Each structure stands twice: as structure tokens, then as C-alpha cells.
Amino acid sequence: MKKALLSPVALAVLLAACQPDTASQANQDAAHQKTAQQDTTQLQRTSQQNGDIANHNPLLAESSAPFGVPEFSKIKVEHFEPAFDFAIVQNQQEIDDIANSSKAATFENTIEAMEKSGQALNHVATVFYALNGTDTSKEMQGIAKKMSSRLSALNDDIYLNAKLFARVKSVYEQRDSLDLRVDQKTLLADSYQSFVRGGANLSEVDKAKLRDLNSQLSKLSVQFGENLLAETNAFELVIDTKDDLAGLPEDIIAAAAVTATERGHDGKWVFTTHRPSKNPFLTYAENRDLRKALYEGYIQRGDNDNANDNKKLASKIASLRYQKAQLLDYKTYADFVLEKAMAKNPENVYGLLDQVWPAALAQAKNEVADMQDMIKAEGGDFTLAAYDWWYYAEKIRKARYDLDAAQTKPYFSLDATREGVFYTAEKLWGVTFKERQDIPKYHPDVRTFEVFDKDGSSIGVYMTDYYVRESKRGGAWMNSYRKQQKMFGENVKPIIYNVLNYPRPVGDAPVLLTFDQASTLFHEFGHAIQGLLSDGYYQSQTGTSLPRDYVEYPSQVMENWMMEPEVLAQFAKHYKTGEVIPQTLIEKIQAAGKFNQGFATTEYMAAALLDMKWHTLETATEQDADAFEKAAMDEIGLIPQITPRYRTGYFSHIFSGGYASGYYGYIWSNIYDADTWQVFSQNGIFDQDTASGYREHVLETGGTEDPMIMYRRFRGQDPKVWPLLERRGLLTDEQLKTMKAQ
Incomplete structure (x- = not known):
């Protein structure tokens, strides 16, 4: 905890x-x-x-x-x-x-x-x-x-x-x-x-050593983050020939034109390594050489032997962390960190990852074979590369499920998706949101809402900050300007905010989200609602004050409601016609739900295993980061068509954030998420008894007690692993039957 x-x-x-x-x-x-x-x-x-x-x-x-x-x-x-x-x-x-x-x-x-x-x-x-x-x-x-x-x-x-x-x-x-x-x-x-x-128990000499280690680590972590921001903002793929835009949707082309103008390239198109720009380009651009250029620009961030290179910083951080762990009498830094996590030790982390990795990698290899067959059928004479994956995965999705990601975007406007989240919160817990224009904003992009409980009482403030900008770091997150607490004699209301990085609207058109982007909005709101519904006494225990491998659980649960027809019917409406997303399209989305899960799980787990490798080092010797990373990936058998979701040079989660020895936490939390969704699926997705129990024992409690004790109160049992593996399509029918019987 x-x-x-x-x-x-x-x-x-x-x-x-x-x-x-x-x-x-x-x-x-x-x-x-x-x-x-x-x-x-x-x-x-x-x-x-x-x-x-x-x-x-x-x-x-x-x-x-x-x-x-x-x-x-x-x-x-x-x-x-x-x-x-x-x-x-x-x-x-x-x-x-x-x-x-x-x-x-x-x-x-x-x-x-x-x-x-x-x-x-x-x-x-x-x-x-x-x-x-x-x-x-x-x-x-x-x-x-x-x-x-x-x-x-x-x-x-x-x-x-x-x-x-x-x-x-x-x-x-x-x-x-x-x-x-x-x-x-x-x-x-x-x-x-x-x-x-x-x-506190160290000798005076060792206390001085610890102070020095902590000071160095704090400086290096800040530098790592600054280098990454500079690297991300520096790269640009400038396109001056319209033919090179073949395959890209019109809204993506329009956004690239705006970016070009902002960067001094009037009349051209610019794509960056920010996800709202990179991902659609890799998914739709027909020009393979340009896909390669953008992809390599992304995965080489922090690895360019320039002033912003992060390789030596990462290795130095890992070395200092090992020295700190040794000073405090821990075998490795991972042992130090995980003592306070749900997993407790590295062996338990590897125990979970080892259950999932073989099936995920096998599925990813099947997906490679499918894509290679398509390349051959189209007359291609090249081997699938990592920068081809999104492009051919999308083509197979369209061919196999008659589902093109571009088909769904008109139904997921940003404002409507946010309203879908609000609808879900109201149906579950009676929570409502009212926009306020009289509350200060830290940036013009921010929108601010007062939040009310089911009895009409005000429970806090919720801010949203959705658009990408160069002054904002990448990714998506939730945090608070003030947490809920009662320790000074009054119930202090929380001020919660969500930050994402979506493309800005172009002209009068609304921002349209991919299915994954819409899911991310639901995910981050899952963190926010935990902060808003918190009901604790001490501020260090409220909101998301939880172990890293449990804190992602409520956010991942929240994603499930987005796929439910009742919820989709409320917000997934065509931005031009107002037509509700057709049931046939919903069925296609659901049918494709397990598609590409080999890739998604493998690239994530490769990063989680890389994190563990860096933090289970048993030496203070600084590593050659590229060689270390390659050896780590070779050891687990990662195929060349997949790069870890985060390479060392831009793995800010672990080198400039709070996830060192904890990136595995997303899949660990997924166990609780999948197990919880079993209950909602059985009882009804808006069943009030289930929703109330979840609110009381998960959302309100924060870190007031051992999370496993609180989870058992809600669920009545420990979580099972099979719902997670089934959801990801990583089990055969026979394997699933065996696990359910255990």
C-alpha cells in the first residue's frame, strides 16, 4: 500500500x-x-x-x-x-x-x-x-x-x-x-x-549515502522527462506531395495541414510522433517508406546520440536504484518497490507474466502469418516489418470483419463520448455533471464541471483538458488539484482533472475519435470518478492512493461500459445525421473485439518485462542500454515485427514517472477488472446493488485498508485469472474449461 x-x-x-x-x-x-x-x-x-x-x-x-x-x-x-x-x-x-x-x-x-x-x-x-x-x-x-x-x-x-x-x-x-x-x-x-x-534505521554514514542517491535520482528523472518532451516535439515528417497522402482519411489530412502551418510549413502536411498524428498515419498511409520514417522517428526517441539521448540516463537511474535497494537491504530495486504492491515480490510478477506471455506470443505469430499471407496475395515481395503492422492489421480487420476504423469515427465525437461517460456515471451512481463558466481554468482548452451526487449535493469539481499541444507532455492521465479529506473538521471537496492528447478540431468539424481513443476517455474517467467519489478522512488515503498494480483496476472496469449497446445508444450518434450507431456496426465491433490481441498483449508485456529486467539487475555496473534491451527481448523471444510498447529511451513511466517495477500493474489490475465485469455481466450492467457495492468497497475507500480485503468485501472471493485470458482470446475452449473448473 x-x-x-x-x-x-x-x-x-x-x-x-x-x-x-x-x-x-x-x-x-x-x-x-x-x-x-x-x-x-x-x-x-x-x-x-x-x-x-x-x-x-x-x-x-x-x-x-x-x-x-x-x-x-x-x-x-x-x-x-x-x-x-x-x-x-x-x-x-x-x-x-x-x-x-x-x-x-x-x-x-x-x-x-x-x-x-x-x-x-x-x-x-x-x-x-x-x-x-x-x-x-x-x-x-x-x-x-x-x-x-x-x-x-x-x-x-x-x-x-x-x-x-x-x-x-x-x-x-x-x-x-x-x-x-x-x-x-x-x-x-x-x-x-x-x-x-x-x-531511518541506517547508520549516519549510510544515511548520507542515501541522501546522495535520492538527490541524483530526482535530478536524473526530471532530465529524462525533459529530454523526451524535446525529442517528441523535435521530430516532424514533412510531406509536400499530395500523392504521398494516399490512403489517409480527410480529417487526418486536414489536421496535418494545420500542424504544418503551425510549424512554418504552409501548404504542406506535417506528421509528428504524437499519437493522434502517428497512429492514423501508420494505420492508413499507403506509402511504406514514409510509414517507416515516422515509425523509426517514434521508436528512436531518446536514442539518437544527441543532447536529448536518454540511454545513459536510464542506465544511470537503474544503477542508482540498485544501490539504493542494496543500502536498504533489498536484493533488487524491484524487491524494494514490490514489497508495497499487491504482487509483493518479483517472483509473483513473473508468475503472472509467464502465464500470459506464451499464449500472447503464439497469437502474435499467428497474426504475423495472416499479414504475410495478405502481403503475398497482393503481390508484395517483402517481409512484414514492425512499421507495417498497423496498416495490415487494419486491412485484415476490414476484410475479416467488414470493419474499418474510419467507419466508427463519425459516431464517436469527443463531446458526445464525454456525455456517454456522464450518462454511465449517472446510471450507476446517480452522479451528474453541470458545466461551470465561472471557475478558473489553467488553460483555455479546459472545460470545468461541478459534480453532484444522487441526492443533489455537490461533491466536487471535474476538469477536462483534451487537446494535444507542444507544452503538454504526451499520454493521458488523471490527477487532482485537491483531494477529498476530512481531517481538518470539514469534508473538503476534490478538484479532479483528466488530461488527454487528442487532435484539435479543424474548422467547424468536431473532433472525431477512434474506438481506442474513445476507450481511453472512459479509462481516464474511471480514475476521475474514484477521485470524485472518494470518502475518506486522511488525504494520503483518499482517491487513487493505491498500489500501482491495483490503481488501474477502476479505470479498466470503466472501459467495459463503452461497448454496451445501451450506452452506445445514448452517445454514439453520427455527428452529421444524429443516427445512432447501427446495431450491425456494434456487432462488428464486438466480433472484432479479440482481433489483434496477440499484438496488443505482446507489445505491452514486452515493455512490462523490460521494466522488470532493468529493476531486477543485481549490479551497480551501468549497462549499454541498447545491448541490454536487445538481450532482454531476445531472452523472451520477442519477434522482430513487434517493438516493446515503450523502449528504454522513451519509457517515461519507469524512468521519470511512478511505475518503476510497476508497469506490469496494468495486466495485474486487468485481473480485477475482468473478474468484476463477470459480476456486472451476470447481474446487469447497471444493477444498483452491484454498483453500490462497487462504489462502497472500491471507489470510496481509497487506501484506508488492504485493497484485497476491500475487494473481497465487494466480490465475495479472490479474483480469478481465467476471465482475463478469455477476454483476450488467449485460451482454447479446453483450456478455458479446465481453468473454470479449478
Whole structure:
């Protein structure tokens, strides 16, 4: 489970790095570290106590906006450093007061006091790192570098404070005699474990070594993310001959023309390595050489032997992480991380991956054979390459299922898909959304909604930020400007946001989504609804404060509703005619649901296994990243037609995010998702008893207790693996029958 204390510091270091897909990135080591958030009462107290400093800096003064949303228009880049300076000093004083108290240590004056500390710093860090991820600049990146070292040092100051640890240990040793609620017991246990894992038991010499390692890691993680953003923005495929656009849909061509104009190539077309540009080009462009150029531009990011090369950074990070694990008496960094995950250790992770990998790889090889047959039938005399996969997979999908991805896009406009998500939330939990124009926005692209519960009471704010821009990092994630909590005597309402990277609208036409893009919107909303429906006391335990291999579970469950005819009928309407998506097209989508799953599962698992390889290293020797990656992929037998979803040079999830030794978590969470969907499928997708149980035991509870205990309360049993394998089409009928009987 997550670390309960971690003040604002660890949060800030983590957010500086970047947030995951979810999650989203962000999406944010929400699973393991205390999330930095604002509490209005505490900020007001800060303002009153510190006079001019607080009143003249909008990051320290109380917001007068509805719901206490940060007043973004008042916040300038030059406000951040002074606000950090002030809040760090204040947090240091708060911690010193707790550590040096003459009173005997109690849960209230030690554990709970630490939980309440650092609110000003939490707020400053939250706003800064949210904006650095969504609308960065060179100035913001400079501050991130500077703060990474300072916040890492402050984090170490807390966890290596002998007096403070003595008080925490004293309370922990009395735990059996204390009259504590379940969430308080969890907070106490996590606080104590966080100190131990933070080096509190080390010698003074080793504490100094740990400080140095943490400082280096924080700097390198920030640099990795900056290099990747620069690499992604630098590449462009410029096309000046219309014939080279053959096969591409008109909306993609129009978007490429807009991109060209923005980049100074008027009258031409530009494609980039951002997914909304790259994916459709690889799927539809008939020019094989250009597909190759764009694909290689994508997979070579961070691997170009230039100023933004990430290979040495990644190897250095892996080495430092191993040294840190050794210092803390763990065999590998993966052992250190996984101790707090659902998986518990690397052996259990490999145990799951080894169950899925053979079937996924075998299916992928079958898919290669199908594509090679098509190439031959068309008169081609070349061997299928990785940059051909999307193109031929789409052709086979169309031939086999009479389904062209372009057929579905007119029915999935961005606004309508968002309304489909809202419809689903209302049917399940009675939650409704009302757009507000009077709430501050951090960027003009943002749309803001007040969220109401089934009884009509207001429960929080939901922001959406959907369009790609060069100042925004890639991917999709959820995070919060403030988490729900009650620890200052009132129920503080959450401020949640989703970030995605869809193409901007061109002219008057709406943004049309592919099926996968629409599914991603549902996925990220699954994180958001958990943040919005959270009902906890301590802010470090609310929302998505869950282990990495469990936090993706609610988001993956949410994707299931999008495919249901009742839901599709509500939002999947042709943007021109208003016609509901035909049942025949729905049936085609469902029939093709297991298509290309060999590829999808294999490319994902290759990345998950690469992550584990980097973090189960048992040496501090820095590796040749290219050779290391090749050896790792050769060992598992990855075929040349598939590249890992993330190669080392652009694997930001693990080298500048919170997913180190945790990228496997998506498929681990998939077990809970598939098992949960069995219940909804059996009882009815909007069955109120099932929905209420899911809300009570999964969405509301956050990290207040062991997630497995909470899952069992909802499901009545441990999750089964076979629903996941069946869903992906990776089992024969006989294998499925055997697994169901076990």
C-alpha cells in the first residue's frame, strides 16, 4: 500500500518526474506516496500567520474562486520559487515542532500531526507540477530541476530525522493497545514502514549515502522527462506531395495541414510522433517508406546520440536504484518497490507474466502469418516489418470483419463520448455533471464541471483538458488539484482533472475519435470518478492512493461500459445525421473485439518485462542500454515485427514517472477488472446493488485498508485469472474449461 506520510516532498519529486498513463498519468505516485493537495482552512491559517508574504503570492493566499480552485490567472512563473521557499521553511518548522515536542508521543500529536503538516507546500507543489505537465515552459522546467534537489533533501530530512522516527516508533509499538479506527491503523503502519523504507534505521554514514542517491535520482528523472518532451516535439515528417497522402482519411489530412502551418510549413502536411498524428498515419498511409520514417522517428526517441539521448540516463537511474535497494537491504530495486504492491515480490510478477506471455506470443505469430499471407496475395515481395503492422492489421480487420476504423469515427465525437461517460456515471451512481463558466481554468482548452451526487449535493469539481499541444507532455492521465479529506473538521471537496492528447478540431468539424481513443476517455474517467467519489478522512488515503498494480483496476472496469449497446445508444450518434450507431456496426465491433490481441498483449508485456529486467539487475555496473534491451527481448523471444510498447529511451513511466517495477500493474489490475465485469455481466450492467457495492468497497475507500480485503468485501472471493485470458482470446475452449473448473 502507499506510504502514508511522505509530506509534500516525495510527492513533489514524483510529480516533477511526470505522471503515468493514468493515470494519468499521471497521472503521481498516488499508489505509494502522499499526494500534495490544498486544504482551504489550513491555507487561510497560513495566510493569517504570515502576513504580506502569503497575501502577495497567489500560491500562498486563500483562493476566492468557487470551491477554492486556484486562481490561475493570478499565478505567474515568478511566483513559484518564492512560494516553494516559504512553504519549505514552514514545513521544516512543522516537522521540527513534532520531533522536538516535550510531550509523550501519541497517535494524535505525532502520526496525525505529520499527516496534517505541509499543507502550504502541498498546495504549491500540486499547482506547479500539474502546470508543468500540462503547459510547461523552459522557465518551468528550470524551476523543476532546482526544486527536485531541494524537495528530495527535505524528504530525507523528514525520514532520516532520528527524533521524529523515535516518536513514530514509540506510537507504533503501542499499536495493539490503542483504540484506533481501521484507517488510523493503516496510517500508523504505513507511517512507520515509510520511515524504515526511507532509511531511518541506517547508520549516519549510510544515511548520507542515501541522501546522495535520492538527490541524483530526482535530478536524473526530471532530465529524462525533459529530454523526451524535446525529442517528441523535435521530430516532424514533412510531406509536400499530395500523392504521398494516399490512403489517409480527410480529417487526418486536414489536421496535418494545420500542424504544418503551425510549424512554418504552409501548404504542406506535417506528421509528428504524437499519437493522434502517428497512429492514423501508420494505420492508413499507403506509402511504406514514409510509414517507416515516422515509425523509426517514434521508436528512436531518446536514442539518437544527441543532447536529448536518454540511454545513459536510464542506465544511470537503474544503477542508482540498485544501490539504493542494496543500502536498504533489498536484493533488487524491484524487491524494494514490490514489497508495497499487491504482487509483493518479483517472483509473483513473473508468475503472472509467464502465464500470459506464451499464449500472447503464439497469437502474435499467428497474426504475423495472416499479414504475410495478405502481403503475398497482393503481390508484395517483402517481409512484414514492425512499421507495417498497423496498416495490415487494419486491412485484415476490414476484410475479416467488414470493419474499418474510419467507419466508427463519425459516431464517436469527443463531446458526445464525454456525455456517454456522464450518462454511465449517472446510471450507476446517480452522479451528474453541470458545466461551470465561472471557475478558473489553467488553460483555455479546459472545460470545468461541478459534480453532484444522487441526492443533489455537490461533491466536487471535474476538469477536462483534451487537446494535444507542444507544452503538454504526451499520454493521458488523471490527477487532482485537491483531494477529498476530512481531517481538518470539514469534508473538503476534490478538484479532479483528466488530461488527454487528442487532435484539435479543424474548422467547424468536431473532433472525431477512434474506438481506442474513445476507450481511453472512459479509462481516464474511471480514475476521475474514484477521485470524485472518494470518502475518506486522511488525504494520503483518499482517491487513487493505491498500489500501482491495483490503481488501474477502476479505470479498466470503466472501459467495459463503452461497448454496451445501451450506452452506445445514448452517445454514439453520427455527428452529421444524429443516427445512432447501427446495431450491425456494434456487432462488428464486438466480433472484432479479440482481433489483434496477440499484438496488443505482446507489445505491452514486452515493455512490462523490460521494466522488470532493468529493476531486477543485481549490479551497480551501468549497462549499454541498447545491448541490454536487445538481450532482454531476445531472452523472451520477442519477434522482430513487434517493438516493446515503450523502449528504454522513451519509457517515461519507469524512468521519470511512478511505475518503476510497476508497469506490469496494468495486466495485474486487468485481473480485477475482468473478474468484476463477470459480476456486472451476470447481474446487469447497471444493477444498483452491484454498483453500490462497487462504489462502497472500491471507489470510496481509497487506501484506508488492504485493497484485497476491500475487494473481497465487494466480490465475495479472490479474483480469478481465467476471465482475463478469455477476454483476450488467449485460451482454447479446453483450456478455458479446465481453468473454470479449478
